[in-house]
Amino acid sequence: AQSVTQPDIHITVSEGASLELRCNYSYGATPYLFWYVQSPGQGLQLLLKYFSGDTLVQGIKGFEAEFKRSQSSFNLRKPSVHWSDAAEYFCAVVDQTGANNLFFGTGTRLTVIP
Amino acid sequence: DAMVIQNPRYQVTQFGKPVTLSCSQTLNHNVMYWYQQKSSQAPKLLFHYYDKDFNNEADTPDNFQSRRPNTSFCFLDIRSPGLGDAAMYLCATSRALGGYGYTFGSGTRLTVV
Numbered sequence: 087a088q089s090v091t092q093p094d095i096h097i098t099v100s101e102g103a104s105l106e107l108r109c110n111y112s113y114g115a116t117p118y119l120f121w122y123v124q125s126p127g128q129g130l131q132l133l134l135k136y137f138s139g140d141t142l143v144q145g146i147k148g149f150e151a152e153f154k155r156s157q158s159s160f161n162l163r164k165p166s167v168h169w170s171d172a173a174e175y176f177c178a179v180v181d182q183t184g185a186n187n188l189f190f191g192t193g194t195r196l197t198v199i200p
Numbered sequence: 201d202a203m204v205i206q207n208p209r210y211q212v213t214q215f216g217k218p219v220t221l222s223c224s225q226t227l228n229h230n231v232m233y234w235y236q237q238k239s240s241q242a243p244k245l246l247f248h249y250y251d252k253d254f255n256n257e258a259d260t261p262d263n264f265q266s267r268r269p270n271t272s273f274c275f276l277d278i279r280s281p282g283l284g285d286a287a288m289y290l291c292a293t294s295r296a297l298g299g300y301g302y303t304f305g306s307g308t309r310l311t312v313v
Contacts, residue, residue, distance in 0.1 A: 130292075185255060
C-alpha cells in the first residue's frame with residue numbers, strides 16, 4: 087500500500103518567517119498527493135492537491151507545495167507565516183494500489199510565535 | 201451551503217453502552233467515509249460506502265459497524281465502546297473514489313466513561 091511520512095512532529099516558527107513542512111511518499115508511479123490543515127477540534131480542510139502536470143501547486147491561504155519525484159517528496163511551503171496558520175498539517179496520499187482511499191501521514195503540529 | 205454535518209459535536213457514552221454517531225451530507229456525493237482520529241494521531245480510515253456498497257478496512261474492529269440508509273445519511277455504530285475508542289470521529293464524502301474533492305465534517309468527539 088502507498089504511504090506518506092511526515093518526519094517533523096512539531097515545528098515552531100516566528101510570525102512572518104517562511105515555512106516548509108516535509109512530506110515523503112512511497113509509490114513507484116505518480117502518486118495523488120494532498121495537504122490538509124486541521125485547527126483544534128475541527129475537521130480537515132484541503133489546502134492543495136497534486137495529481138499530475140505542473141509540479142509546483144498553489145493552494146489556499148497562500149500555501150504552495152512542490153512535487154519532486156527524484157526525492158519522493160511533496161513539501162508544503164509558505165513565504166510568510168501568520169499567527170492564524172497555527173494548526174496541525176497532514177499530508178495524504180490516495181492508495182492507488184488498493185481501493186483508492188485517502189490515507190494520512192502522522193501530521194506536523196505548527197506553532198507560531200510572535 | 202452544501203456541506204457535511206456531524207451530530208453531535210460531543211458525545212459521552214458509558215463503557216460498553218452502544219452509541220451511534222450521525223453524518224449527513226447535502227452534496228449528493230456517492231461515497232461516504234468514517235475516519236477515527238485519536239489524540240495527536242492521523243485520521244485512520246475505518247470504512248466507506250460507495251453508494252450502498254460497504255467496504256471495511258481490514259484492521260477495523262468488529263465493534264464498529266456502519267449503516268447508510270440513503271444517499272444523505274451515514275451512521276457509525278459502536279456496539280460496545282471501550283476506553284480505547286475515545287477519539288474524534290470524522291465523516292467525509294466524495295463524488296467518487298480516488299481522493300477527488302473530499303469534504304470533511306467537523307467531527308464528533310467521543311468520550312467513554
